[in-house]
Amino acid sequence: MSTPREQVVSRGVYAVVPRHKVLTNTYALLSLTLLFSAVTAGASMALALPHPGIVITLVGYFGLLWLINKFSNSAVGILWVFALTGFMGYTLGPILNAYVTHFANGTQLVMMAMGGTGAVFLGLSAYALTSRKDFGFLGGMLAAGILVAFLAGLVAAFVPGLMGLSLAVSAMFVVLMAGMILFQTSAIIHGGETNYILATVSLYVTIFNLFTSLLQLLGVFNSDD
Structure with missing residues (x-):
């Protein structure tokens, strides 16, 4: 018969295991989806596929996101995750082609954005994991900020000539996505x-938005227009 102390320790151990498993499974699946998304983006670039447009992109994104939430507790949900990340990779291909062809240093800009995204994600994730701080307090602010940035982004997309607004939206998304990395990693840990x-x-x-926002900022600062 176990003592009360042993029971507490036992409960503590079993409480940690699911969190560790969620963290491990998350990073494993994230690595696979990023790789799959990169493959679909590369195929989209090689085939010079056209961008589907903002309306189809939004419908596809939110539709697939709804399916993921609906089947998030079953293996079918993983298939929809790959469907979403593959779709987003396809939409990214034409964007990357535009940068590579429009800028003389387009390939360098893409690599800089990729490197910056990796550095931010790894750095903030490592900080959240090692510090063990609870960043749950950021949830409300991030939700409000993302909503504002998303609506402002729609205005910038549908109303031509608002370069200043587009630049501000990209800068907002960089900050908000950095906060999301801390918030989501903290949520898994705790x-x-x-x-x-x-x-x-x-x-x-978060990584997708961070990358595209950094790429847009780099493009603006390297543009002669």
Whole structure:
């Protein structure tokens, strides 16, 4: 018969295991989805496929996101995760082609954005993991900020000539996505997020938005227009 102390320790151990498993599964699935997204982006670039447009992109994104949430507790959800990340990779291909062809140093800009994204993600993730700080307090501010930035981005996309607004939106998304990395990693560590499928999608979207925002900022600062 175990003592009360042993029971507490036992409960503590079993409480840590699921969180560790969620973290491990999240990073494993995230790595695979990023690789798959890179392959679809590369194929989209090689085939010179056209961008589907903002309306189809939004419909596809939110539609697939709804399916992921609906099946997040089953293996089918993983298939929809790959469908979403593959779709987003396809939409990224034409954007990368535009930078490579429009700028003389387009390939360098893409690599700089990729390197910056990797450095920010790894640095902030490592900080959240090692410091063990709870960044749950950022949730409300991030949700409000992302909503404002998203709506402002739609205005900039549909109203031509608003370069200043577009630049501001990109800068906002860089800051907000940095906060999302801290928030989501912290949620996994402290048990606020127990579904690795949803955690993977959240981090993937964060990385995607961070990369495209950094790329746009680099493009603006390197433009002669």
